[in-house]
Amino acid sequence: MVGIVIVSHSWKIAEGVCDLAREMSNGNSGIIPAGGLDDGSIGTDSMKIAEAIKNADQGEGVVIIADIGSAIMSAETAIELLEDEGSSIHAEIADAPIVEGAVCAAVEAAGGGNLDSVLTSAEESKDASKL
Protein backbone atom coordinates (compact mmCIF):
# COMPACT_ATOMS: atom_id res chain seq x y z
CA MET A 1 0.00 0.00 0.00
CA VAL A 2 1.13 3.56 -0.71
CA GLY A 3 2.21 5.31 2.49
CA ILE A 4 1.11 8.78 3.52
CA VAL A 5 2.95 11.34 5.68
CA ILE A 6 1.16 14.32 7.18
CA VAL A 7 3.45 17.31 7.81
CA SER A 8 2.23 20.18 9.94
CA HIS A 9 3.79 22.92 12.05
CA SER A 10 1.60 21.63 14.88
CA TRP A 11 1.85 18.06 16.16
CA LYS A 12 -1.80 18.29 17.18
CA ILE A 13 -2.83 19.07 13.61
CA ALA A 14 -0.66 16.27 12.21
CA GLU A 15 -2.01 13.72 14.69
CA GLY A 16 -5.58 14.93 14.27
CA VAL A 17 -5.47 14.80 10.48
CA CYS A 18 -4.05 11.27 10.67
CA ASP A 19 -6.84 10.20 13.06
CA LEU A 20 -9.48 11.60 10.74
CA ALA A 21 -7.95 10.11 7.59
CA ARG A 22 -7.66 6.67 9.23
CA GLU A 23 -11.27 6.84 10.37
CA MET A 24 -12.46 7.78 6.88
CA SER A 25 -10.47 5.01 5.19
CA ASN A 26 -11.41 1.93 7.21
CA GLY A 27 -8.47 2.20 9.54
CA ASN A 28 -5.73 2.65 6.91
CA SER A 29 -2.67 2.30 9.10
CA GLY A 30 -0.10 3.59 6.63
CA ILE A 31 -0.62 7.23 7.58
CA ILE A 32 2.19 8.69 9.68
CA PRO A 33 2.24 12.14 11.34
CA ALA A 34 5.31 14.42 11.33
CA GLY A 35 4.19 17.52 13.20
CA GLY A 36 5.94 20.19 15.24
CA LEU A 37 9.38 20.01 16.82
CA ASP A 38 10.52 17.44 19.38
CA ASP A 39 10.05 19.88 22.26
CA GLY A 40 6.43 20.51 21.21
CA SER A 41 7.16 23.89 19.62
CA ILE A 42 5.41 24.97 16.46
CA GLY A 43 7.60 24.29 13.43
CA THR A 44 8.62 21.66 10.91
CA ASP A 45 11.54 19.25 11.30
CA SER A 46 13.13 17.69 8.21
CA MET A 47 14.70 14.88 10.23
CA LYS A 48 11.35 13.95 11.74
CA ILE A 49 9.74 14.03 8.30
CA ALA A 50 12.48 11.77 6.90
CA GLU A 51 11.84 9.26 9.71
CA ALA A 52 8.09 9.39 9.04
CA ILE A 53 8.66 8.70 5.32
CA LYS A 54 10.70 5.60 6.24
CA ASN A 55 7.98 4.44 8.62
CA ALA A 56 5.20 5.05 6.09
CA ASP A 57 6.90 3.28 3.20
CA GLN A 58 5.72 -0.23 2.46
CA GLY A 59 7.55 -0.50 -0.85
CA GLU A 60 5.03 1.31 -3.02
CA GLY A 61 6.09 4.87 -2.32
CA VAL A 62 4.92 7.67 -0.06
CA VAL A 63 2.73 10.72 -0.63
CA ILE A 64 3.48 13.72 1.62
CA ILE A 65 0.74 16.20 2.44
CA ALA A 66 1.93 19.36 4.17
CA ASP A 67 0.49 22.52 5.65
CA ILE A 68 1.88 26.03 5.17
CA GLY A 69 5.12 27.98 4.76
CA SER A 70 8.26 26.05 5.60
CA ALA A 71 6.44 22.69 5.65
CA ILE A 72 7.05 22.21 1.92
CA MET A 73 10.71 23.25 2.16
CA SER A 74 11.25 20.90 5.10
CA ALA A 75 9.55 18.05 3.22
CA GLU A 76 11.76 18.66 0.16
CA THR A 77 14.81 18.63 2.43
CA ALA A 78 13.65 15.36 4.01
CA ILE A 79 13.36 13.71 0.57
CA GLU A 80 16.90 14.85 -0.25
CA LEU A 81 18.25 13.59 3.08
CA LEU A 82 16.89 10.14 2.23
CA GLU A 83 18.38 10.29 -1.28
CA ASP A 84 21.74 11.27 0.23
CA GLU A 85 21.49 8.24 2.52
CA GLY A 86 21.02 6.06 -0.57
CA SER A 87 17.38 5.32 0.17
CA SER A 88 15.29 4.13 -2.77
CA ILE A 89 11.95 5.25 -1.32
CA HIS A 90 9.90 7.16 -3.89
CA ALA A 91 8.29 10.07 -2.03
CA GLU A 92 6.20 12.81 -3.66
CA ILE A 93 4.76 15.99 -2.16
CA ALA A 94 1.10 16.59 -3.01
CA ASP A 95 -0.06 20.09 -3.92
CA ALA A 96 -3.14 19.67 -1.76
CA PRO A 97 -4.99 21.05 1.27
CA ILE A 98 -3.92 19.10 4.32
CA VAL A 99 -7.28 17.80 5.62
CA GLU A 100 -9.12 17.15 2.38
CA GLY A 101 -5.95 15.92 0.68
CA ALA A 102 -5.18 13.49 3.51
CA VAL A 103 -8.68 11.99 3.52
CA CYS A 104 -8.81 11.54 -0.27
CA ALA A 105 -5.28 10.09 -0.36
CA ALA A 106 -6.02 7.70 2.51
CA VAL A 107 -9.17 6.38 0.83
CA GLU A 108 -7.39 5.90 -2.49
CA ALA A 109 -4.40 4.19 -0.84
CA ALA A 110 -6.65 1.88 1.18
CA GLY A 111 -8.44 0.97 -2.06
CA GLY A 112 -5.20 -0.25 -3.58
CA GLY A 113 -4.29 2.85 -5.58
CA ASN A 114 -0.71 3.32 -6.76
CA LEU A 115 1.57 6.30 -6.04
CA ASP A 116 0.27 8.30 -9.01
CA SER A 117 -3.39 7.74 -8.24
CA VAL A 118 -2.96 8.55 -4.53
CA LEU A 119 -1.10 11.72 -5.44
CA THR A 120 -3.79 12.67 -7.97
CA SER A 121 -6.59 11.98 -5.45
CA ALA A 122 -4.94 14.29 -2.94
CA GLU A 123 -4.37 17.03 -5.49
CA GLU A 124 -7.89 16.83 -6.97
CA SER A 125 -9.31 17.48 -3.52
CA LYS A 126 -8.34 21.14 -3.75
CA ASP A 127 -10.93 21.66 -6.50
CA ALA A 128 -13.80 20.15 -4.54
CA SER A 129 -16.51 22.69 -3.82
CA LYS A 130 -18.04 22.62 -0.32
CA LEU A 131 -21.18 24.65 -0.96
Next chain:
Amino acid sequence: MSIYKSLCEIGERIIANKDFLTELDREIGDADHGVNMARGFQAVLEKITPDEKDIGAVLKKAGMTLLSKVGGASGPLYGTAYMEAGKILAGKEDLTPEDLKAALEAAIAGIQKRGKAVRGEKTMLDALIPAYETYCENINSGMINALDLACKSAHEGLEYTKTIIATKGRASYLGERSIGHQDPGAASMTLTLEAILDALKQEN
Protein backbone atom coordinates in the same frame (compact mmCIF):
# COMPACT_ATOMS: atom_id res chain seq x y z
CA MET B 1 40.77 27.77 11.55
CA SER B 2 38.84 26.21 14.39
CA ILE B 3 35.37 25.25 13.22
CA TYR B 4 34.35 24.86 16.85
CA LYS B 5 35.34 28.43 17.62
CA SER B 6 33.61 29.76 14.52
CA LEU B 7 30.34 27.95 15.28
CA CYS B 8 30.48 29.10 18.92
CA GLU B 9 30.96 32.66 17.76
CA ILE B 10 28.04 32.35 15.28
CA GLY B 11 25.80 30.75 17.90
CA GLU B 12 26.58 33.29 20.59
CA ARG B 13 25.99 36.17 18.21
CA ILE B 14 22.67 34.77 16.92
CA ILE B 15 21.49 34.12 20.48
CA ALA B 16 22.58 37.61 21.63
CA ASN B 17 20.61 39.12 18.71
CA LYS B 18 17.50 37.00 19.21
CA ASP B 19 15.25 39.95 20.04
CA PHE B 20 16.69 42.13 17.26
CA LEU B 21 16.08 39.43 14.63
CA THR B 22 12.60 38.72 15.94
CA GLU B 23 11.78 42.43 15.88
CA LEU B 24 12.88 42.69 12.22
CA ASP B 25 10.67 39.69 11.47
CA ARG B 26 7.74 41.23 13.37
CA GLU B 27 7.82 44.14 10.93
CA ILE B 28 7.53 42.10 7.74
CA GLY B 29 7.06 38.44 8.68
CA ASP B 30 5.77 36.24 11.46
CA ALA B 31 8.05 37.38 14.29
CA ASP B 32 9.84 34.10 14.84
CA HIS B 33 13.22 34.40 13.10
CA GLY B 34 15.21 35.30 16.22
CA VAL B 35 13.47 32.78 18.44
CA ASN B 36 13.84 30.02 15.85
CA MET B 37 17.49 30.71 15.05
CA ALA B 38 18.41 31.03 18.73
CA ARG B 39 16.73 27.69 19.50
CA GLY B 40 18.59 26.09 16.59
CA PHE B 41 21.99 27.44 17.57
CA GLN B 42 21.47 26.65 21.24
CA ALA B 43 21.12 23.03 20.12
CA VAL B 44 24.19 23.32 17.87
CA LEU B 45 26.27 24.67 20.78
CA GLU B 46 25.18 21.73 22.91
CA LYS B 47 26.19 19.20 20.23
CA ILE B 48 29.63 20.36 19.11
CA THR B 49 32.87 19.79 21.01
CA PRO B 50 36.34 21.38 20.66
CA ASP B 51 38.02 18.05 19.91
CA GLU B 52 36.17 17.46 16.62
CA LYS B 53 38.56 18.54 13.89
CA ASP B 54 36.92 17.43 10.63
CA ILE B 55 35.37 20.71 9.48
CA GLY B 56 33.05 18.99 7.01
CA ALA B 57 31.70 16.57 9.61
CA VAL B 58 31.09 19.33 12.15
CA LEU B 59 29.29 21.48 9.57
CA LYS B 60 27.14 18.49 8.61
CA LYS B 61 26.23 17.92 12.23
CA ALA B 62 25.41 21.61 12.68
CA GLY B 63 23.30 21.57 9.51
CA MET B 64 21.31 18.52 10.58
CA THR B 65 20.72 20.09 13.98
CA LEU B 66 19.41 23.28 12.38
CA LEU B 67 17.10 21.22 10.13
CA SER B 68 15.60 19.68 13.24
CA LYS B 69 15.52 22.50 15.76
CA VAL B 70 14.92 25.80 13.97
CA GLY B 71 11.35 25.06 12.89
CA GLY B 72 10.74 27.84 10.36
CA ALA B 73 11.95 28.29 6.79
CA SER B 74 15.37 29.37 8.02
CA GLY B 75 15.84 25.78 9.27
CA PRO B 76 15.96 24.10 5.87
CA LEU B 77 17.69 27.15 4.35
CA TYR B 78 20.55 27.45 6.85
CA GLY B 79 20.56 23.68 7.41
CA THR B 80 21.09 23.06 3.70
CA ALA B 81 23.73 25.81 3.51
CA TYR B 82 25.76 24.25 6.35
CA MET B 83 25.38 20.73 4.99
CA GLU B 84 26.39 21.71 1.45
CA ALA B 85 29.42 23.62 2.80
CA GLY B 86 30.18 20.54 4.91
CA LYS B 87 30.17 18.28 1.84
CA ILE B 88 32.78 20.51 0.15
CA LEU B 89 34.98 20.57 3.28
CA ALA B 90 34.68 16.87 4.20
CA GLY B 91 37.88 15.61 5.79
CA LYS B 92 39.53 19.02 6.03
CA GLU B 93 41.01 20.14 9.34
CA ASP B 94 42.22 23.49 8.15
CA LEU B 95 40.94 25.98 5.60
CA THR B 96 42.76 27.70 2.77
CA PRO B 97 41.26 30.90 1.34
CA GLU B 98 40.16 28.79 -1.64
CA ASP B 99 38.40 26.31 0.67
CA LEU B 100 36.39 29.12 2.24
CA LYS B 101 35.48 30.37 -1.24
CA ALA B 102 34.28 26.91 -2.23
CA ALA B 103 32.29 26.58 1.01
CA LEU B 104 30.57 29.94 0.49
CA GLU B 105 29.79 28.97 -3.09
CA ALA B 106 28.26 25.66 -1.96
CA ALA B 107 26.23 27.43 0.72
CA ILE B 108 24.84 29.89 -1.85
CA ALA B 109 23.96 27.07 -4.24
CA GLY B 110 22.25 25.17 -1.40
CA ILE B 111 20.16 28.16 -0.35
CA GLN B 112 19.19 28.91 -3.95
CA LYS B 113 18.16 25.30 -4.52
CA ARG B 114 16.14 25.13 -1.30
CA GLY B 115 14.52 28.55 -1.45
CA LYS B 116 14.22 28.77 -5.23
CA ALA B 117 15.39 32.35 -4.76
CA VAL B 118 17.71 34.63 -6.69
CA ARG B 119 19.49 37.83 -5.71
CA GLY B 120 17.25 40.88 -5.31
CA GLU B 121 14.26 39.17 -3.70
CA LYS B 122 14.96 40.53 -0.20
CA THR B 123 16.44 37.38 1.28
CA MET B 124 19.62 36.19 3.01
CA LEU B 125 21.15 35.88 -0.47
CA ASP B 126 21.22 39.68 -0.75
CA ALA B 127 23.84 39.74 2.02
CA LEU B 128 25.63 36.49 1.16
CA ILE B 129 26.12 36.86 -2.61
CA PRO B 130 27.73 40.35 -2.49
CA ALA B 131 29.92 39.14 0.38
CA TYR B 132 30.99 36.12 -1.66
CA GLU B 133 31.79 38.30 -4.69
CA THR B 134 33.88 40.70 -2.62
CA TYR B 135 35.67 37.78 -0.98
CA CYS B 136 36.54 36.34 -4.41
CA GLU B 137 37.80 39.72 -5.70
CA ASN B 138 40.10 40.09 -2.70
CA ILE B 139 41.07 36.48 -2.07
CA ASN B 140 44.72 37.18 -2.91
CA SER B 141 44.98 39.69 -0.07
CA GLY B 142 44.55 36.90 2.50
CA MET B 143 41.57 35.23 4.11
CA ILE B 144 41.04 37.71 6.96
CA ASN B 145 41.35 40.79 4.81
CA ALA B 146 39.09 39.35 2.10
CA LEU B 147 36.50 38.33 4.66
CA ASP B 148 36.70 41.71 6.36
CA LEU B 149 35.81 43.40 3.06
CA ALA B 150 33.18 40.73 2.41
CA CYS B 151 31.47 41.59 5.70
CA LYS B 152 31.24 45.22 4.61
CA SER B 153 29.56 44.07 1.39
CA ALA B 154 27.16 41.91 3.42
CA HIS B 155 26.27 45.03 5.42
CA GLU B 156 25.66 47.02 2.26
CA GLY B 157 23.53 44.15 0.98
CA LEU B 158 21.57 44.15 4.22
CA GLU B 159 20.96 47.89 3.88
CA TYR B 160 19.93 47.33 0.25
CA THR B 161 17.20 44.92 1.39
CA LYS B 162 15.47 47.95 2.95
CA THR B 163 14.97 49.42 -0.51
CA ILE B 164 13.42 46.44 -2.29
CA ILE B 165 10.13 44.56 -2.32
CA ALA B 166 10.03 41.07 -0.84
CA THR B 167 8.92 38.40 -3.29
CA LYS B 168 9.74 35.34 -1.19
CA GLY B 169 8.32 34.06 2.07
CA ARG B 170 5.77 35.68 4.37
CA ALA B 171 7.14 39.19 3.70
CA SER B 172 5.98 38.88 0.08
CA TYR B 173 2.36 39.18 1.30
CA LEU B 174 3.15 42.80 2.17
CA GLY B 175 4.25 43.77 -1.34
CA GLU B 176 5.38 47.39 -1.41
CA ARG B 177 4.86 47.73 2.33
CA SER B 178 7.92 45.52 2.80
CA ILE B 179 10.04 48.46 1.59
CA GLY B 180 11.83 50.31 4.40
CA HIS B 181 12.54 47.18 6.43
CA GLN B 182 15.69 45.09 6.59
CA ASP B 183 15.27 41.44 5.72
CA PRO B 184 15.72 39.31 8.88
CA GLY B 185 17.47 36.51 6.96
CA ALA B 186 19.95 38.98 5.46
CA ALA B 187 20.54 40.29 9.00
CA SER B 188 21.25 36.83 10.46
CA MET B 189 23.48 36.05 7.47
CA THR B 190 25.49 39.24 8.05
CA LEU B 191 25.88 38.31 11.74
CA THR B 192 27.07 34.86 10.65
CA LEU B 193 29.80 36.22 8.36
CA GLU B 194 30.94 38.73 11.00
CA ALA B 195 31.15 35.95 13.56
CA ILE B 196 33.37 33.85 11.29
CA LEU B 197 35.59 36.90 10.73
CA ASP B 198 35.88 37.53 14.47
CA ALA B 199 36.73 33.89 15.17
CA LEU B 200 39.45 34.05 12.52
CA LYS B 201 40.85 37.30 13.91
CA GLN B 202 41.00 35.86 17.42
CA GLU B 203 43.10 32.97 16.16
CA ASN B 204 45.63 35.20 14.45
